[in-house]
Amino acid sequence: MASSAEQIRERVRRADEARIAARAAAAADADRIAAERDATRVRLAQLDQELGAAALQALKLMAPEELAEFTDRPVREVREWLGGDGRGARRGNTAGRRRTPRGGRSGVAASSAPSGSTAPSGSTAPSGSTAVPPPGEGGAAVPDEGGASGDTAVPVPTIAAGLAPASAS
Structure with missing residues (x-):
């Protein structure tokens, strides 16, 4: 039913x-x-x-x-x-933090290339100068997002000798 x-x-x-x-x-x-x-x-x-x-x-x-x-x-x-953690004051982990770059000049990156290194254009870059490869030449290869398995790379220019030194004033 x-x-x-x-x-x-x-x-x-x-x-x-x-x-x-x-x-x-x-x-x-x-x-x-x-x-x-x-x-x-x-x-x-x-x-x-x-x-x-x-x-x-x-x-x-x-x-x-x-x-x-x-x-x-x-x-x-x-x-x-008393409100502390019982271990006293701690500065925290300061590893990897730097107040000034290795070059010693505030605000200027240190040179990672040795003096007299060869710039990508074939000329010798003087110590402390900027050496940036022209577009499409040298640099690091970064995978193209369009590549199926990461087999396609796009060149990315790299700074070989750091930034130009600050002018003395």
């Missing part, structure tokens, strides 16, 4: 009601837990401030090592209470 359109609508409505109720309950649970987490974060921030103030007062009377010994905590943790 076939179901009437009204019976089908009623079954769909009941299934939807159960799904709606389950989704609403799941969303309410997630919201309740998120609110509890937010309140815990606020309380933790308050405790961090109180602990920092108490540690600061204690350090007026004793060294961090002594406070660590009395509280049975690592010295690193005692220093963290």
Whole structure:
């Protein structure tokens, strides 16, 4: 026996009601837990401030090592209470950063070619001069984006002797 359109609508409505109720309950649970987490974060921030103030007062009377010994905590943790990470000041990784180029002149790139190197045009480039190959001659090969397997290359000019020296003023 076939179901009437009204019976089908009623079954769909009941299934939807159960799904709606389950989704609403799941969303309410997630919201309740998120609110509890937010309140815990606020309380933790308050405790961090109180602990920092108490540690600061204690350090007026004793060294961090002594406070660590009395509280049975690592010295690193005692220093963290004061807002640091317990390792002291760090400069960070400065490898690869240079204030001035190797050439020693601020704002001027250092020459990577030896003095008297041959420019692509065949002439000898004096030390400190600019030697740029003409378009289509020399330079580095960069794969053409149109190449299917990277077998096509487009020449890109390279600077062989760096930038011209700054004029003395």
